[in-house]
Amino acid sequence: MNKLYDPRRSVSKHFRLGEFTKSITAERHQLYNIPREESELANLRALADQVLEPARQLLATPLLITSGYRCATLNRLIGGAAQSQHMLGEATDFIPKGGDVEEAALLLSCQPDLPFDQLILEIRLRDDAAPVRWIHISHKRLGGNRREVFTVFTDGQNKQTCSGIHSLCNFITDVNHNAA
Numbered sequence: 001m002n003k004l005y006d007p008r009r010s011v012s013k014h015f016r017l018g019e020f021t022k023s024i025t026a027e028r029h030q031l032y033n034i035p036r037e038e039s040e041l042a043n044l045r046a047l048a049d050q051v052l053e054p055a056r057q058l059l060a061t062p063l064l065i066t067s068g069y070r071c072a073t074l075n076r077l078i079g080g081a082a083q084s085q086h087m088l089g090e091a092t093d094f095i096p097k098g099g100d101v102e103e104a105a106l107l108l109s110c111q112p113d114l115p116f117d118q119l120i121l122e123i124r125l126r127d128d129a130a131p132v133r134w135i136h137i138s139h140k141r142l143g144g145n146r147r148e149v150f151t152v153f154t155d156g157q158n159k160q161t162c163s164g165i166h167s168l169c170n171f172i173t174d175v176n177h178n179a180a
Contacts, residue, residue, distance in 0.1 A: 005034045005041070012048035014056060020044055020068025020092060025077055033071045035089055043089035044069060046141035050115050052092065055137070058111060059096045059104050066134055067093040085117070091138035093122070101133035106165045108135070109149045117145040121165050125155040131168055 007018030026033035035041045056063050070078070070086040085091035096104045105121040108114060120136040139145060153160045153171040160171060 011041075011045050012053050014062070015048045015052060015065070017041075017044070019065040020089075022065075023067070023070070023074055026071070026074045029073070029077065031071055031074050033069065033074050035069055036071075040069065040089035043139075043141050047090060047092060047137075047139045051137055051139045052094075054111075054114055055108055058107060058114075059099060061099050062097040063094040064097050065092055065094050085138040085140075090117070090140055091136060093134045093136045095134050101135060102165065102167050105135050105151075108137070109165050115139060115145045116147060118148045118150070120149075121151045123151065123153045123168050123171065125153075127156065133168075 005017065007016065007021060009017045011017050011020065021033050021035075023031075023033050025031075035044065052063060067078075067086065068091075069089050070080060070084065072087055075081075075084050075087050080086060095101055102121060105119065108116075109119050117138040117140050118136065119138075122134050122136055124132045126132060149164055151162050151164065151166040153162075153166075153168070155171075162170075
């Protein structure tokens with residue numbers, strides 16, 4: 001095993017490389033979902049040190065990484081954006097362990113010293129199941145971070161994007177209003 005890309009390798013105080021590279025889809029398709037460039041690993045370290053560690057401290061809870069680094073094939077298979085920062089090691093999706101995702105997104109978005117590029121509250125409705133919520137956060141190690149904040153709501157057929165952090169009830173009201 002290449003020690004540089006050992007999944008047990010620490011990326012920061014509370015995060016390991018394997019948390020950012022684990023993917024059921026990658027395993028199912030036997031993809032090598034490991035950063036190939038030193039810059040990708042450096043980006044993951046900067047993301048963890050500069051954004052995720054402070055977020056973990058602000059939220060006073062561990063962060064469960066649901067999607068981190070993605071090789072181009074994995075990104076395409078899961079329907080990621082063509083220019084996704086995940087492919088550069090600059091972005092991760094997470095949920096705060098035992099916490100309210102919407103409250104966490106709002107708290108993090110209001111932190112003037114948290115150097116994120118984008119913070120996106122993502123809400124996806126599923127048939128016959130509770131909505132899924134997670135936070136996408138990115139950080140550019142090189143260049144300026146834009147501090148963009150969005151909420152993205154997907155109901156299976158439609159996708160809505162709004163500036164700022166909004167709760168699910170805002171979208172449900174909009175969907176019901178538009179259907180009338």
